[in-house]
Amino acid sequence: MSNGAILPLRLADVSFAAGGRTIIDGVSLEIETGPSTIILGANGAGKSVLMRLMHGLLSPTSGRIYWSAPERPGTPRKQAMVFQRPVMLRRSAYSNVAYALKIAGIPEPQRGALAHEALESVGLMHLAQRAARILSGGEQQRLALARAWALHPEVLFLDEPTASLDPSATREIEAVIRAFDSSGTKIVMATHNLGQARRLGDEILFLNQGRLVERAPVEQFFAKPQTAQAAAFIKGELPWT
Amino acid sequence: MSEALSTALELLVRFDPKLVEIVSLSLGVSLSAVAVATLLGLPMGAAIAVGRFPGRQTVIVMLNALMGLPPVVVGLLVYLLLSRAGPLGSLGLLFTPGAMVIAQSILILPIVAALSRQAIEDAWREYEEQLRSLGAKRTSAALTLLWDTRFSLLTAVLAGFGRAAAEVGAVMIVGGNIDGVTRVMTTSIALETSKGDLPLALGLGFILITIVLALNAAAYLTKELAQRRYG
Amino acid sequence: MDMIRRLLLSVALLAALPALAQEKFIVVASTTSTEQSGLFGYLLPVFQKKTGIQVRVVALGTGQALDLARRGDADVVFVHARSAEEKFLAEGHGVQRFDVMYNDFVLIGPKSDPAKVSGGKDILEGLRKIKAASAPFVSRGDKSGTHIAELDLWKLAGIDIATEKGPWYRDTGQGMGPALNTAAAMNAYILSDRGTWISFKNRGELVIAVEGDKRLFNQYGVMLVNPAKHPNVKKDLGQAFVDWVISPEGQKTIAEYKIGGEQLFFPNAK
Numbered sequence: 001m002s003n004g005a006i007l008p009l010r011l012a013d014v015s016f017a018a019g020g021r022t023i024i025d026g027v028s029l030e031i032e033t034g035p036s037t038i039i040l041g042a043n044g045a046g047k048s049v050l051m052r053l054m055h056g057l058l059s060p061t062s063g064r065i066y067w068s069a070p071e072r073p074g075t076p077r078k079q080a081m082v083f084q085r086p087v088m089l090r091r092s093a094y095s096n097v098a099y100a101l102k103i104a105g106i107p108e109p110q111r112g113a114l115a116h117e118a119l120e121s122v123g124l125m126h127l128a129q130r131a132a133r134i135l136s137g138g139e140q141q142r143l144a145l146a147r148a149w150a151l152h153p154e155v156l157f158l159d160e161p162t163a164s165l166d167p168s169a170t171r172e173i174e175a176v177i178r179a180f181d182s183s184g185t186k187i188v189m190a191t192h193n194l195g196q197a198r199r200l201g202d203e204i205l206f207l208n209q210g211r212l213v214e215r216a217p218v219e220q221f222f223a224k225p226q227t228a229q230a231a232a233f234i235k236g237e238l239p240w241t
Numbered sequence: 242m243s244e245a246l247s248t249a250l251e252l253l254v255r256f257d258p259k260l261v262e263i264v265s266l267s268l269g270v271s272l273s274a275v276a277v278a279t280l281l282g283l284p285m286g287a288a289i290a291v292g293r294f295p296g297r298q299t300v301i302v303m304l305n306a307l308m309g310l311p312p313v314v315v316g317l318l319v320y321l322l323l324s325r326a327g328p329l330g331s332l333g334l335l336f337t338p339g340a341m342v343i344a345q346s347i348l349i350l351p352i353v354a355a356l357s358r359q360a361i362e363d364a365w366r367e368y369e370e371q372l373r374s375l376g377a378k379r380t381s382a383a384l385t386l387l388w389d390t391r392f393s394l395l396t397a398v399l400a401g402f403g404r405a406a407a408e409v410g411a412v413m414i415v416g417g418n419i420d421g422v423t424r425v426m427t428t429s430i431a432l433e434t435s436k437g438d439l440p441l442a443l444g445l446g447f448i449l450i451t452i453v454l455a456l457n458a459a460a461y462l463t464k465e466l467a468q469r470r471y472g
Numbered sequence: 473m474d475m476i477r478r479l480l481l482s483v484a485l486l487a488a489l490p491a492l493a494q495e496k497f498i499v500v501a502s503t504t505s506t507e508q509s510g511l512f513g514y515l516l517p518v519f520q521k522k523t524g525i526q527v528r529v530v531a532l533g534t535g536q537a538l539d540l541a542r543r544g545d546a547d548v549v550f551v552h553a554r555s556a557e558e559k560f561l562a563e564g565h566g567v568q569r570f571d572v573m574y575n576d577f578v579l580i581g582p583k584s585d586p587a588k589v590s591g592g593k594d595i596l597e598g599l600r601k602i603k604a605a606s607a608p609f610v611s612r613g614d615k616s617g618t619h620i621a622e623l624d625l626w627k628l629a630g631i632d633i634a635t636e637k638g639p640w641y642r643d644t645g646q647g648m649g650p651a652l653n654t655a656a657a658m659n660a661y662i663l664s665d666r667g668t669w670i671s672f673k674n675r676g677e678l679v680i681a682v683e684g685d686k687r688l689f690n691q692y693g694v695m696l697v698n699p700a701k702h703p704n705v706k707k708d709l710g711q712a713f714v715d716w717v718i719s720p721e722g723q724k725t726i727a728e729y730k731i732g733g734e735q736l737f738f739p740n741a742k
Contacts, residue, residue, distance in 0.1 A: 055374065057370060057373060057374060076376075077375075077376045080374070080375075081374045083370065083371065083374075087367060087368055087370070087371035089368075089385065089389050090388075090389045090391075090471045090472065091389075091471070099375075099385070100375050103375050103376050103377050103381065104375075104376060131470060131471045131472045132472070133471065133472030134471075134472040147375075324543045324544070324545050325543055325544030325545050325702060325704055326543035326544055326545075327543075330544070330704075331704075333704070335545055336499055336528060336530060336545070417499075417528070417530035417531075418530075418531070419528045419529060419530060420512075420513070420529065422526075422528050432508075434649075434650070434653070435504070435508070435646075435647055435648075435649030435650045435653070436508050436649045436671065436672065436673065437649055437652060437653060437656075437672040437673040437674030437675070438673045438674070439673075439674055
């Protein structure tokens, strides 16, 4: 608490309903520092909504979400998010990262070094001056990662970051995520890709029809799933909801 | 028709001083009005696009409707304002280019605001999540979007200019079509038509169309080149 | 409100900069006939050269010009409808009325002359024939001096045009030029002042049908707008214009204005 760390993140009986439908149903969980957490589930399970609730883009219709330290306005955010489709401004790759730093209130003289460091870490320095919107899908997603990571957030949320990418771009992104994980950033990633969950995850949170159905370390989840839904999902039999 | 074309060419080639005076005044008045409408209209459009407030839908509908303000009605209202018998008569603006700029600014402000509102609202749909995720407040997001949608906004500004350069009702009433002072292309065309000098009127019309076309072509090329560079 | 004033003023100053360079000017409300005949284009530069005063003419119909002055938006009026001018004076909006010049009206009509009035010298007879033949007739209908004169002539001819008109009578609500355009397109009769007719270029099949009748006499008058009622009126500059226009020099300049060798206006200041 005193060091300003925002983790652990706690969700207490959180529900979210929209358009007459309950999308998240009574989820309670705690996200701690350390192991990378994968939110696994079929399409329509509610992964994206859960991510947005945790990140703060949506407010729960019932229940509470609280970080261990409050967000102080005027200071850089300690959690960032990368979306399935990257949204870049009509400016250079470098400027997009610098923009994020500017919004966070980083003074101008410091932005250059931080932006360059972020671009280096994803291997995009050679494209720094290129217009961001004409980069390839994989390059834009790497840029989104750089932008999110530039402020060295405590938590990095990723909502199906490789769902729109081809296999080689996917590999590049996974490499970057692994590097960020090693450097100490807490990774919380939503995916429906079993292989990716296995490659990148330390623990699995399995979501089914808006409910947190199972939680286990990654090897245990895949070797010995405790619930029928999890077992069916791993076997690929879960119906599309 | 051919007489009109040859009259137009003759005026241009001779660089007829009266023509130069009239064209300069036309461009000066309309471009000034565009500047005012842009300065006020773009922030207005951005604020409405990004903001959430009661009555927002009503404001949007009204703004769109005001795009169709008849120029002659605007002219009449501004005349009543600026007339000596009116509230702002002491400013002595009636029958000066200043009055024409005011009237045209009022006329095209809704166009610039409504079209920019649409462009920015479309962009907001794309950017909102990401910008909020980065921690941008609404005002800062609006400013960011204004710059990011600059190419679409250029189209809105051009639409405003086109309207201003083409209208005659407002500038006729508040300017008075005074020779050498407030006579612009459109009022000249109206005058020559009423004098029965149709070839001259048509010739002036060709020149007006050519100028507006040239400006639009230049803006379009700029936009194309920039879009290719920035995506 | 103060902010709006300041914003308006700066916009106006920026745009009016070239106009401000001309320090001495007056606004004269006049009629479309005097403007379109080209008289002002000839007359005003002479006045400006002599006095340094720029004359800005706002050309409207007589009724509109007088209304403009009633609101204080003009310094001088220069129109041609005696009855309307007298009313203006009686209301206290003008200082004094002076005769300046006259021209005449002419009855214009199609070469084919369906009402058989061509060559006549009696305007009233001509109007009666037009009504009898239900020949198309274009009226200005805009409270202008010409319109008022036309209505007076119908009355003199014993016709209550308001009730006796038919579809042959086209009330257009336009200035002299546009009305002539309409008459040319319709091959109709129309009452016009000679000055506008002489400089009108889109005649089509129209020619002069009746002229020379004393009742077609058209008197122009000039008045300084009353500074007592409208304090913003530039009374010294305006008076200078009035004085010059009725002076021997001004009168001579009016007489000198010709189109195709033909004099348009005849000075008659007393």
